[in-house]
Amino acid sequence: MSDISKPKDKARRKFMLKAGVAAGAAAIAPGVFLTMPAPAQAKPANQPVTSSKRWGILVDANKCGDGCNACVTACEKQNGWGAANPSEETHSRPEQKAQWIRKVTIRDKATQHVTTLPMMCQHCETPPCADVCPTGASFKRADGIVLVDKHICIGCRYCMMACPYKARSFIHEDLKNQKPWAPRGKGTVEACTLCVDLVDEGNIPACVDACNSTKGGALTFGDLYDENSEISRELKTYGGKEIRADLGLNTGVRYRGI
Amino acid sequence: MSQTRLLRALFALMISVLLALPLAATADEDDGEKEALPFSDLVVSLPEQRYSKETGCVLPESEMRRNHMKHILHQRDETMHEGIRTRQFSLEECINCHAEKDEQGQYIRVEDKRHFCATCHTYASVNIDCFECHSDIPVRKSKLHTLRSSLDPRPSSEHIADNLASGETLQLLTNEDEAQ
8 A cells, every 4th residue: 555645745744744733632631642533624615725635535345235326326416417317318328328436346256255346536646637638627636636627628538548447437418407516518528526515615425425324334535634534544544455556546545345 | 074073072071971970979979977888778687686785796787797707717717626615706606696487487497598698698699608517597505695784885886886896895705705
């Protein structure tokens, strides 16, 4: 597993750590500290996102239920794609349908052990989709969320070719009744946005919310740079794998039990 | 020969007078005390609730009619790339406020010329593709709060005159966004 907490500016990182410790820990007595997980706080609406955070999801494949589709359904409903958007039904072929998140089933040939896991945009630190984009439409936000700016996307689909996770879809036909918080339209590429509109308001992505409200609880969302966040503590204690770690993309989505 | 020259001169004079007439008329109109708003001959529906008593819309109407596209464009890039989600120039809030229902109580879609955005854009032959991706009807409740009535405004004419909202209003709007 490569180091997640690896921003380019080491000195800044150290400063942030100190500031974080000062804010997150209360001194009960000399030498005794009570460390509290900082509550998720929304940034003010008029402030830009900063690189002091990096959002990520930890997927525990052991808890991910075979046959459960709650995360996919929740994503469809939240962002208005797939079954949640009737204007998409006319799309010509099933392979062309949008897929922001999908369930993948893996069977180990030797042991016959079946693992299921959700697969979506892995929000890489060095996203290949952004590397190949000729217009700058694919980009990574300061807080690590990889997005498509559909205003400048020309629909060339290089990013779909470049993505090792097949996380992106192209919209082939006219759509109607999109959600105001998730605009999407013909001729542009789209993918998981980590529910960026919800995250900016201090909420968690729809898939994580749905998974937590079922008995699964396989998804953990949080700030990878905040060592007191649940996701960081889980990763520190139990570790988490990147899919295709050999590519060195340093993904924001990590898996356990695969 | 001189007769022909005289005739020619007369003809030229007539033509120049004819050409100058409409120009003079326009100049006369410009001399009027107040410049008309763009598309002021158009009947544009007003929203049920105004954003503020002072400016009406999020900025004075004259500013919005001329420059709404610039404000939306600026907001678009800030929201997309920096996650700045203030509501003042949010396209969703434009729709929330300006959407209208037809006789059947259904929201008018943008293909219909009665849609607020379509009214002017049809008239001015402007093709926009905002609504190929964005919602042209309200979906969720507005997150804008109209200014409280206790903050009663001064006469609006002075703000419209310089096409800018007063610093006080802008401060209020900013505070409101921060509070969200």
